[in-house]
Amino acid sequence: MKYIYSVLILLFFFCCQTNKINSIPKEIKDKNFYQALEQAIIIAKSNHLNAENIGIIFTEDNLYIYIFEAKEINLNSDFKYLQTKINGRIYKLIINQDDKIVERFVDISKAIKVLFEETDIFEDEEKGYKIRFQRDLESNQFILQRLSHYYEYDKDFILKEDEKYFPNIKIILPEPINELRTESE
Numbered sequence: 001m002k003y004i005y006s007v008l009i010l011l012f013f014f015c016c017q018t019n020k021i022n023s024i025p026k027e028i029k030d031k032n033f034y035q036a037l038e039q040a041i042i043i044a045k046s047n048h049l050n051a052e053n054i055g056i057i058f059t060e061d062n063l064y065i066y067i068f069e070a071k072e073i074n075l076n077s078d079f080k081y082l083q084t085k086i087n088g089r090i091y092k093l094i095i096n097q098d099d100k101i102v103e104r105f106v107d108i109s110k111a112i113k114v115l116f117e118e119t120d121i122f123e124d125e126e127k128g129y130k131i132r133f134q135r136d137l138e139s140n141q142f143i144l145q146r147l148s149h150y151y152e153y154d155k156d157f158i159l160k161e162d163e164k165y166f167p168n169i170k171i172i173l174p175e176p177i178n179e180l181r182t183e184s185e
Contacts, residue, residue: 068128080111
């Protein structure tokens with residue numbers, strides 16, 4: 001009788017594990033990447049951020065996620081996007097990187113290509129977070145290393161060894177409004 005209970009418990013445990021793996025959207029190939037995405041979404045929700053878009057840059061050992069609220073995407077760069085359902089909600093994964101790097105983590109066969117537009121993006125119009133994960137070599141998981149508010153223009157967020165993975169994106173920052181005006185104006 002003990003053996004029957006043991007087998008039932010093992011079957012139950014195996015079924016639960018299988019269900020967890022099957023709950024990962026079919027577009028996402030890498031379980032650890034999916035867990036990092038879930039963590040980024042939890043951070044956004046806990047900070048009352050109604051995230052719609054998730055920008056992703058993969059590097060050799062790190063993962064950079066830009067999670068923000070804006071519905072429209074106006075980048076001065078060619079990019080692809082992929083809609084995926086995570087925890088019952090649809091998000092747009094924005095990818096503007098070499099396909100060979102991305103394909104290890106995401107199935108981009110159905111990604112929609114968006115061509116370069118001559119429009120400006122004002123970064124301070126976006127509400128969101130920049131999140132850097134580092135791959136732990138022992139567990140092969142992405143572990144949160146750095147989190148910045150989208151408004152912060154910190155220069156050390158992107159590590160030097162990862163700069164080569166980032167496409168050139170032109171970001172125009174608005175000039176500060178000078179509140180001191182002379183009488184001649």
